[in-house]
Amino acid sequence: VAKRVKGFRFASTHAGIKRDEQPDLGLIVAEAPATAAAVFTRNRVVAAPVRLSRTTLRRNQGKVSAVVVNSGNANACTGAAGLADARLMAALTAEELGVNKRNVLVASTGVIGERLPMEAIELGIEEVARRPLVGGFDGFADSILTTDAGRKVAARKVDVGGQRVTLLGCTKGAGMIAPNMATTLSFVMTDARVGRAALDRSLHGSVTRTYNAITVDGDTSTNDMVLVLASGAAGNRALSSKDQRLFDRALEDLLDELAHKLMHGGEGVHHVVAVEVTGAKSERAAQRIARAVANSPLVKTAIAGGDPNWGRVISAAGNAGVPLNPDRLDLWFDNVQLVASGERVADSAAEKRAAGVMKRPNYALRLDLNAGIARGRYLACDLSHEYVTINADYRT
Amino acid sequence: VAKRVKGFRFASTHAGIKRDEQPDLGLIVAEAPATAAAVFTRNRVVAAPVRLSRTTLRRNQGKVSAVVVNSGNANACTGAAGLADARLMAALTAEELGVNKRNVLVASTGVIGERLPMEAIELGIEEVARRPLVGGFDGFADSILTTDAGRKVAARKVDVGGQRVTLLGCTKGAGMIAPNMATTLSFVMTDARVGRAALDRSLHGSVTRTYNAITVDGDTSTNDMVLVLASGAAGNRALSSKDQRLFDRALEDLLDELAHKLMHGGEGVHHVVAVEVTGAKSERAAQRIARAVANSPLVKTAIAGGDPNWGRVISAAGNAGVPLNPDRLDLWFDNVQLVASGERVADSAAEKRAAGVMKRPNYALRLDLNAGIARGRYLACDLSHEYVTINADYRT
Numbered sequence: 001v002a003k004r005v006k007g008f009r010f011a012s013t014h015a016g017i018k019r020d021e022q023p024d025l026g027l028i029v030a031e032a033p034a035t036a037a038a039v040f041t042r043n044r045v046v047a048a049p050v051r052l053s054r055t056t057l058r059r060n061q062g063k064v065s066a067v068v069v070n071s072g073n074a075n076a077c078t079g080a081a082g083l084a085d086a087r088l089m090a091a092l093t094a095e096e097l098g099v100n101k102r103n104v105l106v107a108s109t110g111v112i113g114e115r116l117p118m119e120a121i122e123l124g125i126e127e128v129a130r131r132p133l134v135g136g137f138d139g140f141a142d143s144i145l146t147t148d149a150g151r152k153v154a155a156r157k158v159d160v161g162g163q164r165v166t167l168l169g170c171t172k173g174a175g176m177i178a179p180n181m182a183t184t185l186s187f188v189m190t191d192a193r194v195g196r197a198a199l200d201r202s203l204h205g206s207v208t209r210t211y212n213a214i215t216v217d218g219d220t221s222t223n224d225m226v227l228v229l230a231s232g233a234a235g236n237r238a239l240s241s242k243d244q245r246l247f248d249r250a251l252e253d254l255l256d257e258l259a260h261k262l263m264h265g266g267e268g269v270h271h272v273v274a275v276e277v278t279g280a281k282s283e284r285a286a287q288r289i290a291r292a293v294a295n296s297p298l299v300k301t302a303i304a305g306g307d308p309n310w311g312r313v314i315s316a317a318g319n320a321g322v323p324l325n326p327d328r329l330d331l332w333f334d335n336v337q338l339v340a341s342g343e344r345v346a347d348s349a350a351e352k353r354a355a356g357v358m359k360r361p362n363y364a365l366r367l368d369l370n371a372g373i374a375r376g377r378y379l380a381c382d383l384s385h386e387y388v389t390i391n392a393d394y395r396t
Numbered sequence: 397v398a399k400r401v402k403g404f405r406f407a408s409t410h411a412g413i414k415r416d417e418q419p420d421l422g423l424i425v426a427e428a429p430a431t432a433a434a435v436f437t438r439n440r441v442v443a444a445p446v447r448l449s450r451t452t453l454r455r456n457q458g459k460v461s462a463v464v465v466n467s468g469n470a471n472a473c474t475g476a477a478g479l480a481d482a483r484l485m486a487a488l489t490a491e492e493l494g495v496n497k498r499n500v501l502v503a504s505t506g507v508i509g510e511r512l513p514m515e516a517i518e519l520g521i522e523e524v525a526r527r528p529l530v531g532g533f534d535g536f537a538d539s540i541l542t543t544d545a546g547r548k549v550a551a552r553k554v555d556v557g558g559q560r561v562t563l564l565g566c567t568k569g570a571g572m573i574a575p576n577m578a579t580t581l582s583f584v585m586t587d588a589r590v591g592r593a594a595l596d597r598s599l600h601g602s603v604t605r606t607y608n609a610i611t612v613d614g615d616t617s618t619n620d621m622v623l624v625l626a627s628g629a630a631g632n633r634a635l636s637s638k639d640q641r642l643f644d645r646a647l648e649d650l651l652d653e654l655a656h657k658l659m660h661g662g663e664g665v666h667h668v669v670a671v672e673v674t675g676a677k678s679e680r681a682a683q684r685i686a687r688a689v690a691n692s693p694l695v696k697t698a699i700a701g702g703d704p705n706w707g708r709v710i711s712a713a714g715n716a717g718v719p720l721n722p723d724r725l726d727l728w729f730d731n732v733q734l735v736a737s738g739e740r741v742a743d744s745a746a747e748k749r750a751a752g753v754m755k756r757p758n759y760a761l762r763l764d765l766n767a768g769i770a771r772g773r774y775l776a777c778d779l780s781h782e783y784v785t786i787n788a789d790y791r792t
């Protein structure tokens with residue numbers, strides 16, 4: 001993938017927040033204030049950096065000069081002192097870079113309920129601000145990781161407004177897989193020139209179908225944040241509506257790749273399963289049913305065990321709180337049909353083929369409601385022994 | 397516990413639905429039509445016996461002469477043929493007993509998606525109807541079990557309307573613990589004379605705080621049913637409002653005992669944890685937060701691991717979709733406070749004491765929102781390796 005995108009610089013260091021020698025402080029610098037759009041966690045318990053960045057973006061009309069990120073400590077459940085720490089991170093970064101602190105965002109991820117080691121962070125900010133290319137994009141992508149198995153990056157190029165523009169993104173943490181590690185961060189930088197409202201619409205649409213349509217264990221954390229920054233350095237003309245659609249598609253595609261990497265990177269995850277619901281009366285209904293299936297522990301343990309247990313899928317769909325006619329349901333495991341009109345149609349040979357499908361690292365559970373034309377999709381994964389081991393035995 | 401309740405007879409047999417020699421067909425006979433109230437599953441995929449019994453109770457104004465129950469096969473996802481089978485079970489029972497088939501309810505529990513073996517069931521119904529005392533209440537309580545470790549019964553006596561009345565109940569299945577086994581059945585018989593509307597209110601109130609406030613994995617099955625039958629054979633006077641409250645409390649208390657037994661009887665369950673939310677603005681808000689905590693896989697793996705991971709509890713509470721002020725949250729593990737005003741107050745000694753609390757088979761996570769006076773409670777359990785083993789390795 002590309003490692004650069006015009007208008008941005010990246011840096012990272014080991015400030016000493018994490019115990020190992022891994023990078024734990026990262027910096028994105030926009031050479032001129034970039035246009036920003038963001039989606040934050042829906043959790044009501046919101047970490048200090050999220051509170052601060054949400055307010056900052058509202059006040060500065062989405063103009064961002066820098067983003068400072070630390071891993072190893074979430075700065076969540078840290079009260080007024082934690083909020084002051086986040087503000088200080090922004091102020092120190094602004095001062096070092098000579099930019100307005102109102103244009104600096106802060107993100108944190110790691111353990112909950114502990115104060116940040118501000119002395120170490122201050123020294124780290126000085127270092128990354130003064131040597132703004134150290135580590136580059138890969139180093140930055142590494143600096144946001146916590147329990148992740150490895151770096152998660154993706155890039156897209158697309159021709160819009162008379163120019164080829166780049167989108168470059170990185171992400172961390174299969175969210176709630178990581179115990180007490182708060183949680184999903186995703187940063188996308190593009191050199192496209194895009195209006196703030198269009199960027200905002202584009203991001204929200206994409207996130208609904210990607211980052212907000214994945215589930216490891218149904219929780220959203222205190223620190224989740226997806227941020228997109230557009231420098232405009234590609235010098236493209238204003239985007240036509242066709243250009244905008246191309247850009248939207250590239251962004252959604254990029255976020256989908258990052259979401260898949262995030263799921264596959266989760267500890268204990270061996271299968272990423274697309275729960276595809278079709279024939280719904282509305283997209284919302286389809287999404288809710290797909291989500292109920294993807295979140296069902298019985299479905300997820302069946303995925304772990306490779307058991308084509310269609311009864312659990314049907315029952316989980318019935319649990320979504322959405323009206324459906326059980327006598328119309330059709331269900332496939334990839335292209336193997338097990339249920340037609342609400343009844344089992346599979347013989348044991350078909351069930352064996354479905355069990356074969358379930359050995360694949362990626363496959364689809366396709367549920368047709370036969371009630372309309374809307375569709376929805378959610379990504380699910382397995383609930384495995386490793387999940388329990390990681391999460392039950394953590395800290396003890 | 398009591399084994400009899402005036403106005404009812406019980407019988408059971410091994411009809412041959414289950415492979416082992418355990419009883420799999422049970423019968424409740426009311427000597428005269430009893431007053432009935434029921435709560436059925438909220439799942440949209442509803443098994444044939446639930447469809448039938450729901451309609452029957454609506455049409456006959458809650459008068460029940462008999463209930464026929466089979467285990468080993470849920471008669472779910474069986475289409476029109478399954479509904480005809482359920483109707484035939486009611487008709488055969490009515491014919492054998494010489495009662496109106498409109499006053500006969502049917503319940504089934506077991507595997508999904510297979511037709512009932514109707515010949516075996518027909519012979520079984522003949523046998524239990526002709527020898528209406530075989531096995532008695534214990535035999536009936538056994539005949540409804542599927543993967544349960546053992547019989548789950550409870551009884552209460554209470555003085556109302558000038559008489560001592562009995563409530564006798566049994567239940568089966570930690571619901572969704574049992575893979576593909578559909579699912580929770582509960583039957584309560586009382587000799588009290590209670591009006592239908594009062595019985596209905598009493599049951600719905602109790603179920604909200606007991607059976608509908610427990611969670612193993614958040615799913616409700618296709619076959620869930622809680623039924624209460626009142627024979628009136630105790631001959632009490634009409635209940636005063638004080639009597640009614642006593643009766644309501646006895647019923648709720650009985651259902652709470654059965655719900656606890658149901659949870660503890662679940663395979664892989666070592667801890668039943670009351671998530672108690674206080675200081676909420678409404679009971680509904682308190683219940684939703686308690687439910688979100690009880691359903692969180694991260695909280696449940698922490699319960700399994702005995703890890704006093706307060707951050708997960710707070711984060712799960714924030715995920716309930718209910719407004720709350722994180723800076724006001726107080727959290728105790730039984731009587732050990734770990735969080736005050738949203739921040740950690742526990743030192744390592746307190747965390748050790750909390751870890752000690754978590755070794756108990758029953759304890760409470762007490763979360764005070766400090767925002768009002770309403771409260772709610774949900775029962776949670778551990779998400780253990782055994783849960784994954786049972787549910788991932790089933791059938792394969």
